Amino acid sequence: MNSADASLVDRQTAAVAVIEPDKITRDSLQFLFESINLKVVTFTDAEHFLSALPGQTLTCLISEISLPGIDGLALIEQLKQMNKLLPTIILTRQNDVSIAVQAIHAGAADFIEKPFVEPVLLNRVLQIVSKFSYSENTSGEKP
Amino acid sequence: MQTDPTVFIVDDDEAVCDSLSLLIESAGYRVNSFASAEDFLQNYTEDCNACLLLDIRMPGMSGLQLQKELLKRNFTLPVIFITGHGDVPMAVDAIKWGAADFLLKPFLEQDVLDRINDALKNLPQKFHDIELQHEISMRIARLTRREAEIMIMLAEGKANKVIAIELDISQRTVEVHRARVMEKMQVRSLAQLVQLLMQVNYLSPQ
Numbered sequence: 001m002n003s004a005d006a007s008l009v010d011r012q013t014a015a016v017a018v019i020e021p022d023k024i025t026r027d028s029l030q031f032l033f034e035s036i037n038l039k040v041v042t043f044t045d046a047e048h049f050l051s052a053l054p055g056q057t058l059t060c061l062i063s064e065i066s067l068p069g070i071d072g073l074a075l076i077e078q079l080k081q082m083n084k085l086l087p088t089i090i091l092t093r094q095n096d097v098s099i100a101v102q103a104i105h106a107g108a109a110d111f112i113e114k115p116f117v118e119p120v121l122l123n124r125v126l127q128i129v130s131k132f133s134y135s136e137n138t139s140g141e142k143p
Numbered sequence: 144m145q146t147d148p149t150v151f152i153v154d155d156d157e158a159v160c161d162s163l164s165l166l167i168e169s170a171g172y173r174v175n176s177f178a179s180a181e182d183f184l185q186n187y188t189e190d191c192n193a194c195l196l197l198d199i200r201m202p203g204m205s206g207l208q209l210q211k212e213l214l215k216r217n218f219t220l221p222v223i224f225i226t227g228h229g230d231v232p233m234a235v236d237a238i239k240w241g242a243a244d245f246l247l248k249p250f251l252e253q254d255v256l257d258r259i260n261d262a263l264k265n266l267p268q269k270f271h272d273i274e275l276q277h278e279i280s281m282r283i284a285r286l287t288r289r290e291a292e293i294m295i296m297l298a299e300g301k302a303n304k305v306i307a308i309e310l311d312i313s314q315r316t317v318e319v320h321r322a323r324v325m326e327k328m329q330v331r332s333l334a335q336l337v338q339l340l341m342q343v344n345y346l347s348p349q
Contacts (some may be wrong), residue, residue: 085276085343097234101245104238109277111235128277130284 014129015039015056019049019063019072020091025114029062029091032118033125046070050078058086060109060128062121065092065099073099076106087128091116148263149190152176153183153209154198154225163196163225163255170256180204180212189218194243194262196255199226199233207233210240221262225250279343285327293320294328298337 016038020026026042033040041056043049045067061079065072072090079086087109092099095113103111110124150172154160160176167174177183181203183195195213199206210222221243224234234245243262246254286294296306303321307314330336 085280087277095231097229097231097245097247100231100234101238104235110239111231113231 014059015041016060016062016125016129017049017056017058018042019044019046019061019067019075021045021064021067032122036122036126038125038129044068046072046075046078049075053084060125061086061088062091062125063088065090065094065103073103073106076103076108080107089121089124089128091121146192147171147173149173149175149193150259151183151187151193151195151220153178153180153195153201153206155179155201156198159198166252166255167196167259170259172259180206180209183209184212187218187220190220192263194221194223194259196223196225196259199224200228207237207240210237210242214241221265223255223258223262225255276343279328279339282328282339283343286324290320290324290327293317294324294336294340297321297324297333298340 016033018029021044030040030042047069063072076088089110090103090108091112093114100111112121150167152160152163155178164174164176197206213220223244224237224242225246227248229247237245244258293306303314303317307317328336
C-alpha cells in the first residue's frame with residue numbers, strides 16, 4: 001500500500017454505521033456519507049445494529065439517542081461492556097445540556113444537535129475515520 | 144487524618160459566590176472563592192483533595208480558558224462548570240476537555256452538592272477516557288506497519304533478539320524500530336506502552 005495514498009484508501013475502506021429511526025434523515029445521512037466515499041450501513045434501531053455487528057468492520061457510528069427499544073446512551077454503555085472500541089457520534093434532536101454531558105461521560109466521541117450543519121458533521125466523522133482507520137485495517141494483526 | 148475537602152469557587156458575581164459559599168460550607172466543605180480566573184491562578188497551589196466550581200462568562204479569562212490553562216499546568220483539579228449562558232456545544236467541549244460536570248443556572252442546591260460529592264469521589268480526575276483513547280489511537284496510526292507489528296511483539300514480552308529471529312531482520316533493525324515505537328507512542332518504558340495499549344483494547348487480555 002502506498003502511504004502517500006493513505007487518506008484516500010482509508011476513506012474508501014472505512015465504513016460508518018448510522019442508527020436513525022426517521023427515514024428521511026437516515027437517507028440523507030447515507031447520501032451525505034456516500035458523497036465522500038465512505039461505506040454506509042444504516043439501521044432503524046439499536047437492536048438491528050447489534051445483531052448485524054459481528055459481521056461488520058466499522059470505523060464510526062452515528063446514532064440518535066431517542067430510539068425505539070435500546071436508546072443511544074444505553075447502546076454506548078453496551079458497546080463498552082462488549083469491549084468494542086467504536087467511536088460514536090450522537091446526532092440527536094434532544095438538545096439538552098444534561099443529556100449531552102451524560103453522553104460524553106458515557107464515552108460518546110461527540111454530541112451534535114439536530115438540525116445539524118453538514119460540514120460540521122462531516123468534519124467530525126472524517127477526523128475519526130483518519131484517526132482510527134489504521135487500527136481497523138490491521139485488526140487481523142492483533143494477537 | 145484527612146482534612147475536609149476544599150471547594151474552590153471562581154465567579155465574578157459576588158452574590159453567587161456568597162450564596163454558593165454558604166451552601167457548600169454548610170455541607171462541611173472548606174470554601175475558597177475568587178472573583179476572577181486570573182486571581183485564582185495566582186493563588187492556587189495544587190490541592191489533591193479539592194474541586195473547582197467555575198463560571199464561564201467572566202471579564203478577562205473565561206472559565207473555559209481557565210480549564211485549559213489548568214490542564215496545561217497539569218493540575219488535575221476536577222472542574223464543575225456552573226453557568227447561566229451554557230449551550231450544548233459548550234457543555235460538550237467542556238466535558239471533552241475533562242470537566243467533571245456542567246450545570247446550568249438556576250440550579251437546585253441539592254444538585255450542586257451532589258455534583259461536588261461525585262467530583263470529589265472520582266479523584267483524581269482523569270482526562271476523559273474517550274479523548275485519551277482517541278489520542279492513543281492517533282499515536283498508533285502514526286506507526287508504520289512494521290513498527291506496529293514490532294510493538295505488539297514487544298508488548299507480548301518478546302526480547303529484541305527473539306523479534307529479530309521471528310521477523311528475519313537484524314537485531315540492530317529491531318532496536319531502531321523499537322526506539323521509533325517508543326518515540327511515536329510517547330512512552331519511556333515497556334510497562335507504559337503496555338498500559339497505553341490496554342486502554343484502547345489494542346491488546347487482548349491474556
